[in-house]
Amino acid sequence: MADLIKQSELKDRMKKIPEWELEKNQIERTFEFDDFVDAIDFVDRVAEVAEEEEHHPDIDIRYNKV
Incomplete structure (x- = not known):
């Protein structure tokens, strides 16, 4: 597991x-797409990178928002 960065470095x-x-101890962002299919395509691309990097983010999918 990677070492956590210091709060001051995180703010920078x-x-x-x-x-x-x-948010608390994690970073978050919402991505909005035209429809559900585009949102899922994005999640699939994130999954490929996550596997390569061995870093698996929590992902929340709400119709066209990820």
Whole structure:
């Protein structure tokens, strides 16, 4: 498991990705698509990268929002 970064470093990094939010001990972002199929295609692409990186995010799917 990777080491956790310090809070000060995390805040600096979060400034570089303003579309993401820090919630408790995790970062979150909502992606919106035209329809459910596009949302699932996106999740499939995320899954491929997650497997390659051996990092498996929690993903919430709500119709066209991921």
